[in-house]
Amino acid sequence: MTAGPIGVFDSGYGGLTVLKSFIRHLPEYDYLYLGDNARAPYGTRSFDTVHRFTLECVKYLFEQGCHLVILACNTASAKALRTIQQRDLPLLDPSRRVLGVIRPTAEIAGNLTRSRQIGVLATAGTVASGSYPIEVGKFFPDIQVFQEACPMWVPLVENGEAESDGADYFIRKKLDDLLGSAPGIDALLLGCTHYPLLLPKIKQYLPEGVEAYAQGDIVAASLADYLERHPEMAARCSRGGTRTFCTTDDPVMFDRQAEIFFGAATRSVHVDL
Structure with missing residues (x-):
């Protein structure tokens, strides 16, 4: 069977922060990134719509030769991943795999907190799905998860305002709301792949003893572990060090916009789904 690139999907640009970590940890692999920018954002859409859009993108990546696809999007991971894994993959190709970003983050949550209280900052759609409390609870039933939806944070990042004075108000407000309702929190998970660009400002307003964690390196370490534990899948992922970018x-x-998230220039191509 011909090896192919690792597919990395996001509704827009945020997944590029995850791809950046993949390349840092696993530079030898080929990667094919697909951003469904024409239909972004996904955060306010229904479960059915997110599933339909995500499945169309996964099928496209499969058609391009990807045997392994990572949903580098919290909303897609929350609203579509389980259905794709359990219902769609057995019909499409049981030998392929689709993984997300929420479970790897949940798996290490217990290592991040002493108080056994963590906060999750995410989009409204991810918060409404309840995915983080559910997944963290599977691994660490003793941990309490408190969530806060931050609907203004993605527009701030995508409009180039991540470092502006105006961003301070929205960041401080959401942190105050979350930590005010649960003062025992000592770890914050950034449950949106846009939010790492806000991390410097987030850290400015965190009280002593509270740490914030972006997902990129967490998910990259999980991917490296997955490939080590599944050599048959690793063999189906090509290793030429190439990076290809597609957008709808x-x-x-x-x-x-991509350079803001990826930290380097990209040369993308348009695809129709």
Whole structure:
């Protein structure tokens, strides 16, 4: 069977922060990134719509030769992953795999907290899904998970305001709301792949003893472990060190925005789904 790139999917740009970590930890692999920018954001859409959109993108990545696809999107991981894994994959190709970003984060939650209280900052859709409390509870039933939806944070990042003075108000407000309702929190999970760009400001407003954690390196370490434990899948992932970028919207616009998240220039191509 011909080896293919590791597919990395996101509704927009945030997944590029995860891809950046993949490349840092596993630079030898080929990666194919797909951003469904034409239909972003996913956060406010229904479960059925997110599932339909995500499945279309997964099918596209399969058609491009990907045997392993990572949903580098919390909303897609929360609203679509389980259905794709349990219902769609057995019909499409049982030998392929689709993984998300929430479970790897939940698996290490117990290592991040002493108080056994953690906070999750995420989009409204991810919070409404309850995925983080459910997944963390599977591994660490003793941990309490407190969530806070931050609907203004993604627009701030995508409009280039992550470092602006205006961002301080929205970041401080959400941190005050969450930590005010649960003062015992000592670990914060950034449950959206856009939020790492806000991490410097987030850290400014955290009280002593509270740490914030982005997902990129967590998910990258989990992927490395997965490939080590599944050599048959690792063999189906090509190793040429290439990076390919696709978008369902305008490539010029994608490349301009992508550099903010990826930290390097990209040259994307448009795809129709």
